[in-house]
Amino acid sequence: MVFCSPRLYRFTEATWEAFSLPVFVFRGVCHPGIFKPMRGIKVKGLSSLRTPVSDGESHVQLSIPLVEEETGSSSSVQSTPEIEKNYVHRVYDAIAPHFSSTRFAKWPKVATFLNSLPSGSLVLDAGCGNGKYLGFNPDCTFVGCDISEPLIKICADRGHEALVADAVNLPYRTGFGDAAISIAVLHHLSTENRRKRAINELVRAVKKGGLILITVWAVEQEDQSLVTKWTPLNQKYVDEWIGPGSPRIRSPSPFTLESIPETENNSKEHEKDTESLNHMFKGTMPLASKDDSSVQNQQEYFVPWHLPYHRAEVSGASACALANGLAKKDDNKGAVVYNRYYHVFSEGELERLVSGMNNAVVVDRFFDKSNWCIILQKTL
Amino acid sequence: MRLFTHNMLSSNIKGVANGFPLRIEVDQVVEKQVDFNPDFLKNMFPKLEWKALVDAARTMGYTELPEEADSSMLESEEFLRKLHHALLELHLEEGALVCPETGRKFPVNKGIPNMLLHEDEV
Numbered sequence: 207m208v209f210c211s212p213r214l215y216r217f218t219e220a221t222w223e224a225f226s227l228p229v230f231v232f233r234g235v236c237h238p239g240i241f242k243p244m245r246g247i248k249v250k251g252l253s254s255l256r257t258p259v260s261d262g263e264s265h266v267q268l269s270i271p272l273v274e275e276e277t278g279s280s281s282s283v284q285s286t287p288e289i290e291k292n293y294v295h296r297v298y299d300a301i302a303p304h305f306s307s308t309r310f311a312k313w314p315k316v317a318t319f320l321n322s323l324p325s326g327s328l329v330l331d332a333g334c335g336n337g338k339y340l341g342f343n344p345d346c347t348f349v350g351c352d353i354s355e356p357l358i359k360i361c362a363d364r365g366h367e368a369l370v371a372d373a374v375n376l377p378y379r380t381g382f383g384d385a386a387i388s389i390a391v392l393h394h395l396s397t398e399n400r401r402k403r404a405i406n407e408l409v410r411a412v413k414k415g416g417l418i419l420i421t422v423w424a425v426e427q428e429d430q431s432l433v434t435k436w437t438p439l440n441q442k443y444v445d446e447w448i449g450p451g452s453p454r455i456r457s458p459s460p461f462t463l464e465s466i467p468e469t470e471n472n473s474k475e476h477e478k479d480t481e482s483l484n485h486m487f488k489g490t491m492p493l494a495s496k497d498d499s500s501v502q503n504q505q506e507y508f509v510p511w512h513l514p515y516h517r518a519e520v521s522g523a524s525a526c527a528l529a530n531g532l533a534k535k536d537d538n539k540g541a542v543v544y545n546r547y548y549h550v551f552s553e554g555e556l557e558r559l560v561s562g563m564n565n566a567v568v569v570d571r572f573f574d575k576s577n578w579c580i581i582l583q584k585t586l
Numbered sequence: 587m588r589l590f591t592h593n594m595l596s597s598n599i600k601g602v603a604n605g606f607p608l609r610i611e612v613d614q615v616v617e618k619q620v621d622f623n624p625d626f627l628k629n630m631f632p633k634l635e636w637k638a639l640v641d642a643a644r645t646m647g648y649t650e651l652p653e654e655a656d657s658s659m660l661e662s663e664e665f666l667r668k669l670h671h672a673l674l675e676l677h678l679e680e681g682a683l684v685c686p687e688t689g690r691k692f693p694v695n696k697g698i699p700n701m702l703l704h705e706d707e708v
Contacts, residue, residue: 347674
């Protein structure tokens with residue numbers, strides 16, 4: 207994923223200094239590998255969609271219009287917001303080898319999709335991470351890209367065709383690919399415009415008739431114990447990310463990230479969330495009631511990644527991250543803890559993102575393993 | 587980076603009207619054998635910018651591709667073998683890809699093109 211977005215920043219000294227951020231990072235594709243295996247859950251689809259296999263998400267990006275509204279121009283939507291640089295890209299870069307060592311299980315739905323493609327297809331994986339799906343169907347040819355150079359190096363070492371690029375701005379000719387996948391990438395993009403842009407890029411890159419599989423983490427996590435370990439993001443964080451020097455800052459933030467415990471706040475929301483999910487997974491009604499807005503609205507999170515000390519020592523990145531407050535130590539767990547930014551998707555949200563597109567239609571949609579998924583087909 | 591990828595890549599710098607094809611600067615080319623898949627070649631052929639492929643292959647030291655090609659040539663095993671070699675077995679291991687309009691160089695190290703743009707390029 208992601209490719210995601212930041213561009214060269216981290217590769218230039220100047221930028222480093224400019225951000226005074228360190229070095230680590232993250233990137234796009236994370237999977238529910240950290241989750242327990244769950245059954246695919248079929249939920250009710252949106253009636254307006256053609257193939258109600260399951261459903262979608264809805265989300266309402268309410269908590270924090272991160273950087274989005276103000277990036278009106280088409281070019282600015284391609285500029286990587288600081289939150290993604292610091293809490294996605296730098297994190298994946300820092301944890302790449304460890305992350306990769308945990309990313310090997312192939313998700314059955316993705317495997318089914320890839321295996322359904324005709325022999326000879328050129329498949330584009332935008333935000334390919336460690337490349338676990340590259341080459342999955344030996345009759346197809348794959349090209350992976352990711353914003354994280356350390357992850358792309360892992361792909362290349364495995365013999366895959368891969369390049370460093372931003373999923374929000376793919377360096378591809380229009381219509382060259384036969385199919386594309388975006389697995390666990392879009393939830394690392396911090397604004398709706400950027401999420402839309404990434405989908406548009408996938409559609410642009412494939413031929414007419416080409417299929418695109420997109421999966422994202424869902425608000426409706428099957429394992430609620432995981433969610434309790436996430437940090438809901440609130441205004442304090444927004445101010446923190448935006449930081450000094452940003453035109454968007456509302457007021458200087460007196461907080462530091464470390465001053466905000468992971469478990470803090472929103473305990474009530476968590477309770478409601480759990481309650482709602484219990485209802486959802488037991489019954490056939492996946493739709494949270496509209497008045498359950500507090501639950502629906504919490505879609506912005508920091509999701510921790512524990513990098514064991516013995517791995518953290520391998521690179522100096524963690525020392526930098528600690529020094530800059532982008533990571534913290536957890537001696538009990540013997541790990542450096544990074545936070546990864548996630549915008550988890552609500553039911554119907556993916557469909558809404560593509561609803562305005564005139565050159566692609568949703569041909570399938572489903573919920574599986576705590577992910578919302580859609581398959582698009584390019585029509586023009 | 588292999589040449590089917592090169593035939594897909596395009597400079598996407600803001601303001602660039604035609605970022606294709608990227609000019610190849612070669613420092614090192616390596617060849618690696620891969621399985622022959624006629625389906626892939628036949629599928630790719632209509633999408634290829636042939637002249638860009640011929641020029642790229644030549645830059646990489648492979649001169650066996652014909653200057654012109656049409657789909658009838660896909661019936662020829664000999665042609666398919668050449669196309670296979672050009673598209674899939676030649677790797678730009680070290681070098682750069684150069685934007686045809688701006689001259690901006692995208693480095694290729696250890697076979698990996700870095701196509702990320704600077705902030706002022708998006």
